[in-house]
Amino acid sequence: MRKLVYTSLALVLAIKINAEPLPVLRSFPAGTQFALITKINYPQVTLQEIPSNWGTNLLGLMWLSSKKVEMSPASVIRDQENNTHVQAYLDTLKNEPVAVQSDFQGRIWAVWQLTKPEIQRTIKNKQNIWYILKSKTLSDRRYADKKNVYL
Numbered sequence: 001m002r003k004l005v006y007t008s009l010a011l012v013l014a015i016k017i018n019a020e021p022l023p024v025l026r027s028f029p030a031g032t033q034f035a036l037i038t039k040i041n042y043p044q045v046t047l048q049e050i051p052s053n054w055g056t057n058l059l060g061l062m063w064l065s066s067k068k069v070e071m072s073p074a075s076v077i078r079d080q081e082n083n084t085h086v087q088a089y090l091d092t093l094k095n096e097p098v099a100v101q102s103d104f105q106g107r108i109w110a111v112w113q114l115t116k117p118e119i120q121r122t123i124k125n126k127q128n129i130w131y132i133l134k135s136k137t138l139s140d141r142r143y144a145d146k147k148n149v150y151l
Contacts, residue, residue, distance in 0.1 A: 025115075025117055025118055025121060026082065026112065026118065028099050028101070028112065031102070032099045032100065032101050033100050033101075033102070034098070034099050034100075035047035035048055035049060035050060035100060036048045036049070036050055036051075036095055036096065036098070037090070037095070037096065037098055038066065038094070038095060039094075040090055040091060040093075040094055042071065042087060042090065043070045044068055044069070044070055044071075045068070045069060045070075045071060045090070045108070046066055046067070046068050046069075047066060047067055047068075047069060048065070048066040049065050049066070049129060050097050050119065050122060069100075069102070069106065069107065069108055070106075070107045070108070071087065071107060071108050072103055072105075072107040072108060072109040074109065075087065075107075075108055075109050075110065075111065076109065076110050076111070077089050077090060077093070077111045077113075078110070078111065078112045078113065079113045080114070080115045090111075093111070093113055096113060097113075097114040097118075097122070098111050098112060098113055098114060099111070099112040099114060099118075100112075
């Protein structure tokens with residue numbers, strides 16, 4: 001009987017040790033933009049849409065939208081484990097998928113490095129595609145924030 005208990009306990013421990021933890025998907029505030037950081041010339045960075053597949057990645061220079069934005073002096077950069085880093089960490093994020101949040105002046109104040117499950121969720125929900133609305137009234141901006149449409 002004792003052998004059976006110890007054997008089952010050892011089996012349970014072996015399964016728990018080899019099991020991978022479930023991925024934790026972070027939730028991002030409304031108005032967060034998902035992009036690749038393609039060029040860094042601090043305080044300016046160039047953001048580009050995250051390619052959905054290898055075809056858009058290959059033809060990305062022609063099809064994907066990009067824009068230059070400035071970093072806020074008090075910007076917060078977070079890695080995949082949600083640890084904060086200083087601006088020097090920005091160089092490691094080049095050509096990496098990130099989520100960015102802009103302040104009221106349009107400068108980036110928060111950057112999150114995305115994990116693989118977050119990238120897959122972003123592409124699945126089509127949050128990697130930037131939609132541009134022609135009308136930029138306040139009501140359109142409110143609608144865009146609710147629908148994750150970026151101006």
